[in-house]
Each structure stands twice: as structure tokens, then as C-alpha cells.
Amino acid sequence: MIWSWNYFFFGVYPFIAGTTFLVGSAIRYEREQYGWSSFSSQILASKRYMMWASNLWHIGILTLFLGHFTGFLTNILEWLGADPVEHQWIAASAGITAGVLAMIGGLMLLLRRLLDPKVRYASRFMDIFILVWLLITLSFGLGTQFISVPDAVSGHVQNMQILIQYVRSIATFQPDPALIRTIPIIYKIHMFCGMTVFLLFPFSRLVHIWTVPLNYAIRPYQLVRAKIRSVI
Ligand code: HEM
Numbered sequence: 001m002i003w004s005w006n007y008f009f010f011g012v013y014p015f016i017a018g019t020t021f022l023v024g025s026a027i028r029y030e031r032e033q034y035g036w037s038s039f040s041s042q043i044l045a046s047k048r049y050m051m052w053a054s055n056l057w058h059i060g061i062l063t064l065f066l067g068h069f070t071g072f073l074t075n076i077l078e079w080l081g082a083d084p085v086e087h088q089w090i091a092a093s094a095g096i097t098a099g100v101l102a103m104i105g106g107l108m109l110l111l112r113r114l115l116d117p118k119v120r121y122a123s124r125f126m127d128i129f130i131l132v133w134l135l136i137t138l139s140f141g142l143g144t145q146f147i148s149v150p151d152a153v154s155g156h157v158q159n160m161q162i163l164i165q166y167v168r169s170i171a172t173f174q175p176d177p178a179l180i181r182t183i184p185i186i187y188k189i190h191m192f193c194g195m196t197v198f199l200l201f202p203f204s205r206l207v208h209i210w211t212v213p214l215n216y217a218i219r220p221y222q223l224v225r226a227k228i229r230s231v232i
Contacts, residue, residue, distance in 0.1 A: 009192055010177035014170045017199040024202025025210060053108035060102025061134075064141075067094050072167040088152040088160050092145055099142045106135050130197075130204040137197060140190035147184055159183060 070076050077087045110131050113123050151157050162179055169176040180188065201207065 006181050007177050010166070010180060010188070011175040013192070014175065014195050017195040021198040021201050025207060028202050028207055029210065049108070049112065053105050053112065056101045056105025057109055058105070060098045060100070060105055063098035064095065064102060067091065067098060072164055073171055084157045084161060085152060085155050088148060088157045091160070092149050092152055096142065096145055099138055103135065103138050103142070106131060106138065110135065126200075126204050130200055130206060133193070133200065134197065137190065137193035140186060140193055143186050144190055147186065159187070163187060 071087070071091045077090060082090060110128075113119050113128055113131065148160060151159055162183060166176060166179045166183075169179065197206075
């Protein structure tokens with residue numbers, strides 16, 4: 001296959017991100033169990049504010065994860081009798097609802113990290129960066145709906161069908177980036193951002209996902225303390 005940007009970003013990069021995600025998580029799990037934390041700063045904020053922010057964020061993000069997984073990698077909707085247009089409507093309505101909830105929760109979490117001096121002081125660069133990156137990914141994801149919803153209205157859902165085929169080609173290790181060469185750029189930017197979340201995962205507080213809820217609840221205590229803290 002002839003080398004191109006499309007080939008690199010959608011034929012090679014998914015595997016760089018996926019390998020980093022798996023190997024990086026395994027190394028962190030093996031080496032740094034006691035530094036493994038969501039680095040929660042919940043204690044530093046008003047209970048009510050955090051309850052709203054954290055619940056909206058987690059409900060939104062987890063629903064999106066489930067939606068992406070079932071929509072792209074399974075035939076559940078087809079088994080339930082949905083045709084491709086109905087599939088697109090279900091994906092759009094559930095995805096937009098979850099995306100908006102996550103966006104509100106995420107912005108609330110970001111505001112607290114940036115504006116509350118105590119939380120800001122307790123945050124590392126990556127804590128803020130990963131949140132901003134997730135919000136950017138969310139924005140482009142929601143942006144795709146300016147194309148997907150009109151597609152569903154007109155009954156022409158080829159973009160979605162091609163994207164499903166492409167995501168499956170990656171998941172089965174038979175990458176076919178040529179499939180999406182002509183797909184509108186907003187889908188590509190969103191997918192690049194989404195794949196980069198996997199790349200950044202082992203270097204961020206997102207690693208706490210691996211241990212929720214089982215080990216997290218029953219493992220021995222840990223002391224979370226920065227090794228070096230410069231005094232301003
Ligand atoms: C490998 C990672 C990812 C891929 C390949 C991917 C792919 C896609 C595609 C193709 C769409 C358009 C679907 C449609 O038209 O109905 C979409 C929508 C969307 N994505 Fe992602 N995505 C990824 C990760 C993420 C992440 C990490 C987030 C959240 C931070 C996210 C949030 C959204 C949202 C809010 C939408 C619009 C609503 C929906 O259709 O679900 N995506 N994604």
C-alpha cells in the first residue's frame with residue numbers, strides 16, 4: 001500500500017495507541033501499584049458540586065463507551081431488528097444525550113481544577129491535560145452529529161456504515177484505512193483524538209479505570225504524596 005497521511009493515522013497509529021495502552025498499563029500496574037490512583041481531589045470541593053460534576057461526567061462517558069462498543073463492534077441493534085437508518089437514529093440520540101451530560105460534567109470538573117486554588121495546587125499537569133483532551137474529543141464527537149443527524153434524516157447513512165466497517169477492520173487486525181479516505185474530516189479528527197486517549201491512558205489518572213470497582217475497594221491503603229514539590 002502506498003504511504004499516505006491517511007494510511008499512517010488510520011492504519012498504523014491505532015496500533016501504536018493500542019499497544020501503548022496495553023503495554024503501558026501493564027507496566028504501570030506492575031511497577032507502581034501504590035501510586036495507582038484517580039488522584040481524587042473530591043475532598044477539596046463542595047460535596048453537592050462534586051456530586052453533580054462527577055455523576056454527570058461518569059454517566060456520560062460510560063454511556064458513550066458502551067455506545068461506541070455496541071454500535072461499532074457488535075450487531076446487537078441489528079439482532080434486535082433495527083435497520084441501518086434506525087441504528088443511526090439510536091446511536092445519535094443516545095450519543096448526543098450522553099455527550100452533552102459528559103460535556104457539562106467535564107466542564108464543571110475542569111472549572112474546579114482551574115479556579116479552586118487548592119485543587120489547582122494538588123493537580124499535576126497531566127490531570128488537567130487529559131481532561132482538556134477528553135473535552136476536545138467530546139466536542140469533535142458531538143460535531144460529527146452535524147453530519148450524522150442530517151444523514152439519518154435523509155436516510156443516507158453510508159458514512160456510518162463505512163465507519164463501522166473501518167472500526168471493525170482495526171479491531172480484527174486487518175486495517176483498511178482506504179475505506180475512510182473520503183469520509184468528512186470531522187470524523188477523522190474525532191477518531192484521531194479518541195485514539196490518542198488510549199495513547200495517553202497509561203500516563204494519566206485514567207489508569208484508575210482498570211481497578212474500579214474490584215481491587216479498588218479491597219486493596220490495602222495507599223499514601224498519595226508527590227515526591228518533589230517546589231515551594232513558590
Ligand atoms: C478509538 C476511539 C474512538 C473512535 C474510533 C470514535 C469514533 C466515533 C465515530 C465514528 C462517531 C460518529 C458516530 C455517528 O455518526 O453516529 C463518534 C461519535 C461520538 N463520539 Fe467517538 N470515537 C472514539 C472515542 C471517543 C471518546 C474517547 C469520546 C469521549 C470523550 C467520544 C465521544 C463521542 C461523541 C459524544 C459522539 C457523538 C454522539 C455519538 O454518536 O455517540 N468518542 N465517535
